[in-house]
Each structure stands twice: as structure tokens, then as C-alpha cells.
Amino acid sequence: MTAQTLTADAVLKRPTTPVQRLQRTLHAHPWISPAVVLVAAYVVFSLLNERFAQPGIQSLLIQQTAVVAALAIGQTLIILTAGIDLSVGAIAILAMMVSAKAAAENGLSGPAALALGLVVGAGAGLLNGVLVTRLSLPPFIVTLGTLSMFTALTLIYTRGTSIQGSVLPDLLNWTGNSFAVGEFRITVGVLLVLGLYAGVGYALSQTAWGQHVYAVGDDPEAARLSGVSARRVLLSVYVVAGVIYAVAAWVLIGRAGAASPNALSDANLASITAVVIGGTSLFGGRGTLIGTLLGALIVQSFTLGLGLARVDEHYRLLAVGALVILAVAADQWIRKARA
Amino acid sequence: MTMLSTPTEAGHMEKKNPRQIDRTGTPVLEAKGLVKTFGHVVGLAGVDLELYAGEVLAVIGDNGAGKSTLIQCLTGALVPDQGELRLDGRPVAFKRPQDAREAGIETVYQSLAVIPALDIATNLFLAREVRRRGPLGTVFRMLDKKGMRRRAETAVRELGVQTIQNMGQAVETLSGGQRQAVAVARAAAFGSRVVVLDEPTAALGVKESGQVLGTIERLRDAGLAVILISHNMPHVWQVADRIHVQRLGRGAGVLDPRMHTMPEGVTVMTGAATIDELAGVRADA
Structure with missing residues (x-):
């Protein structure tokens, strides 16, 4: 009865329901959902097995996350432009093998080999971008x-053979060096990845380039009419992503103690999973880098936590798959929010 | 001028103060023989247009007459196949919207061209962001978000829009009218020579339309040249100094709103009579 007497104005001023408020908050801060999932995962896995929270296990988790987390930075940039990169692992491995082979067989110095790897990454990204x-x-x-x-x-160039870390210059192995922080062990590679997150996160949120990445991903035609060169922004995103993949490859050499052409075969799906669970929209223009880091940590904590709880590996795959669908469904729902 | 006078009957809309515009000098913007085709479809079949400082030139025409194509060619959103464009008498060729903007031509597109996910201030300053002073800006290229928000607030206030409070609000959270206000505020804040508005009142209520028309007069009084594309005849007759009629991809002539009535405008627009024929009818009577 009262519903019929409500004027349009009263409808507009109707108090929002808690669900609507939640929807709006998540819309404004897309990193909240992955943060909640990560905290919940930590609580559950610590209860299932108390060893999960121990510094040794946590150090392992962080080191295991580093490479995918680095690749996922580039993937985030590309997904923000409403694109997707299936070649992420392939670029990383190509950059890694060129740089390792040049050092081990052609006697290139560490810095030169590393620089060559970065150039290969940038070139591969440029090809995608063009x-x-x-x-x-x-x-x-x-x-x-x-x-x-x-x-x-990569396979033609290396004939499928790996190169051991022992024949590589120190600089290429440097990312595997670790040091103690309290009871935790942190590697140079982990620090490097955190530095990448800080740097790219800054560029995305504090520079004009970052705003243009979001603009091109959200509405390319409006961005063009506003004076943003969509082409140039897209090209820069693919090149930057390529360089980031090459840095991830460097971290991988340190982590694996070798350069193997068969590594990272599922890196594309792993990185996309991290980005999507991290709350970045596959439709572009929406998402944060911190969400991607949380997403990568969520996937790895599921792997480790379920392993420690003696749950079969196949169930982990099942859980991560369900999480991806849940994350995209949540994104669809959140995108409908209007403040 | 914020109140919209709505003429209820067709007839002359006498201007209170007929303004004298100097059209003896060089036009700010001049187009000659603009041709634009899309495959086999002819968008513009050779259009001339002259625009002088301190005047409002309305462009009217039926759907498909080439209004939007014409203004897109003037603002760099489309590159004409043929024809000449002169700015202050100098030939120009806009390859991108950015080129026209840098030349002092601002456009409010019918689509508004705002980015829903970005906030109001970011939208206003998109592609001409202001960086922080000192090494933070020059070395680290950090945006001056506070400064841009402050200036965005001024720009929106100048429009007389009171409902938009927070410049850090995402544009997608705004109503249609508020979004339009953001697009108009952007053009008004940055236009230095010419401001082009494509159907700026189409999505607006009476009050907001009045505010936009007031803004158009304010820009004109500040010495800018304004092009207004509109289907709304009362709006056109209220603010326009001259009316360019577009028909079937060609210019069908220029009307004087003090001389011609709205029904006469519609007659020319639909091709029922030419401007010369209208003059002939007058002379006979």
C-alpha cells in the first residue's frame, strides 16, 4: 500500500540496502574481495595445518609466487586495455633462453646477457602490439x-636442452640469492618483483600514461575523441609487458637454478587466473595491480595449503577453477553497481 | 538567460538586442568544398562554412543530412576526402581530434566522449593532464590530482551545475544530464577559439538546457566562435546568430533567425523550398 504512494523522489531517496552498499564499496575498491578471500584462505589453511603459518612455509610460498606474480603484472596491463596475452610464458622463456645461451655459449657478460633478454622481451611484446x-x-x-x-x-634455437645455472654468469643467478629477514627467507627475485609492483602500480595510478591505459580499456572511441592516442597506448602496454616478462624470466633462473625451455608451459592460464581472481575485469578499464598480487598469492596459498592439508592435487585444481568462475561472476555483479 | 523561453507559436523570435558581428574580416574557421564519403555513401558532397569570432552558428538538418559528418570533419574526428579547412585564414589539416584541440577547437560530441570508469577531474583533463611541480612532476611524472580536481570544480561551477559535488566521483555514477554537464564543462574550460556542441541539450531537462544555452552565450560573449548542432528549433532560434541548413550532404544555405521563422527553417531543411524561394515569397507579399 505504501509502495504505491511513494513518489519518484522518495524512491530515489530510499535508503540503500546493505547488499547495495556492499556492491558499491566493491565497485569503488575492487581489491577488497581478493583481500577477503586471501585472509579467509590463511585462516582456514592455518586451522587445517598449523605449519602453514610458519615462517619457513610462508617464505616458500612467497618465493613460489614470485614468477607468476611478475608475469601477472604484464598480463594485468594488457587485460586493463580489454586485451589478453596468451604468449606471456612463451615470451619469458624465449627471452630467458636467448640470454642464457648468449652467456653460456657465446661468452656474453652478465649485464650484456641480461640486457639482451630484456630487448628480446621488448621486441616480442612489440610484435604483439604491432x-x-x-x-x-x-x-x-x-x-x-x-x-x-x-x-x-625457443625450441629450435635451444634444440630443447636446458642450461644449468652453474655455467651462467653470477648476475643471471643473482635473483636466487636469499637473505634472512627475521625468521623469513627472502630472495633478491622476490624483492625485484615487489619493486616491479611498486613501480608499475605507481605508473598506473599516478601518471597520465596509467590514466590513458584505463581510458583506452574502458572506451577506446571516447579516449580517441578525448585526444588519447589509443594505438600508442596499446603499443606501449605490449612493449612494457614484454620487458616485465623478461624480468620474470630472470627471477625464474634464480628460482630454478637453470634456464629450461620447457618451463612456464601453463604461465598464461596461471597469470590470467591471478589477474581475474584479483578483481580486474576482462572487459577492460577496471582493476588494480594490488589485486593481481593478492590473486597470485591466493592461487599459491591454495596450492600449498591444500597440499599441507593432504588434499589431493586434483582438488586444488577444482578449487582454483571454481574461484575463477566465482571471481568473474562477482565482477559481472559488481559492474552493475551504480552509486 | 538561464530561464528557457519556450515559444508556443511559430513566428519571429525577436532578439532583445540584435548584436552586430563583424563579418568583414577573416573567419576564425572556414571550410570550402568539404567532401566525405563512406564507401558508396556520400556523407558530405561539397560543403562550405564560415564561422566568425563572437557568433553562434547553428547547424540544422534532417537525420542523415550530414550534420555530424560536417562537424567531425571540422574537429579532426574524421578526415575529409576533399576540401579545404582554414583557421584564421591559414590552411590546416586535422588528422586527429588532438590536432583540432591543440588549435583551440573544443568539441562536445553527441556520444559525450567521457570515460565512465574515470573520475570527473581525470575526464576533464584527459590527454592534457597537469603534473606536479618540481622533480615529482618532471622526473617522476606525477599527476597533480588535487590541482586538477580544484580546477575541475571551478569549471563545473561556472556552468551553474550544483548537483555535482565530488570531482573524484567516477563519471559512471552520474546521471545523463550530469555527464553532459561534464562534457560541456570540459569544452568550455579549454576552448580558446571555437567550441562545437553536437546536440548538447538532447538529454537534458528544461533547467539544464537553459544552463547549457547560457554557457553558449557566455562563450560567445567572451569572443569565441560557437557551432551548435541541434534538433531543437526553439533552442536554435534562441541563441543562434546564423543558421546553416544542411540537406542531403550539402549546405542548403544560411538563415538569419531574425529574418526567418522556425517553420521556414523546417521548409528549407526538408527541401520544400529553397532560401531564395522564401525570399521570393516575401518580395511578392
């Missing part, structure tokens, strides 16, 4: 193609 911007091909198709091409190039 195909996306100049030929206007969908990023999914471009990176599906370059995934095979870069993988094939």
Missing part, C-alpha cells in the same frame, strides 16, 4: 599465434 594495433587483430588471436611461434623459436 599486430594488435596495425592489423587490428584481436589480442586473443594474435597472442595465440605468437604463443606457438615464440615457443617454436
